[in-house]
Amino acid sequence: MPSKKSASSNKRSRRASAQQSLLEGNDDEVASTDFSDIEDKEIDSMEYLFVLQQIREEAHNAAQANFKRQFAAFAAEARGHAAVMVEEMNAYIDKLEMDAVNMRSAEYTGVQVSVNAAREWSTQCSMVNEARAIDLSDIRREEEVNEVSKLIECTATKCAQAHRRLLRKVKRDLEVMRKQEQVITDAKGLVKEYKKLFRHPHRQ
Secondary structure: OHHHHHHHHHHHHHHHHHHHHHOOOHHHHHHHOOOOOOOOOOOOHHHHHHHHHHHHHHHHHHHHHHHHHHHHHHHHHHOOOOOOOHHHHHHHHHHHHHHHHHHHHHHHHHHHHHHHHHHHHHHHHHHHHHHHHHHOOOHHHHHHHHHHHHHHHHHHHHHHHHHHHHHHHHHHHHHHHHHHHHHHHHHHHHHHHHHHHOOOOOOO
């Protein structure tokens, strides 16, 4: 006859086996487990359902704990990826800002060079104007220069007028030539038609 200690051990073993089967989804195996000798007397159906409910709750708690562990690992990995993305984005923004600063610096340098060149040119023009002013200090000399300037301006005006007249004449001549070419082309076409008629007089 088995001892109480051996019987108790067997009962715990069957409960653990049933719990493992339920965790693995083997409900048929749980249902076929013999719980008749868990107590000294035969257990009724309510106690059997109570044992099953305990096993199911333990299985649910284990699954929930496993899910929490997996979710925590996933969240940690996601936070790591997010941190890397933030670092890369910050580095990219810093690069864009540096490029913008370099572009503005280069643009400012180009503008500064242009300004310096303009100033130098203005200085040279001022020096030339001063030299001319010295040469024209004499009133008579200034009058002579004014007369020459007027003559040059008048000549330039006449040249411009002559140029415009020449352009108008060229346009008129081109138009006449175009019309003459059109007349010649039409005449050639008529000659061809007459030749066809003379070669084939019976055709209408």
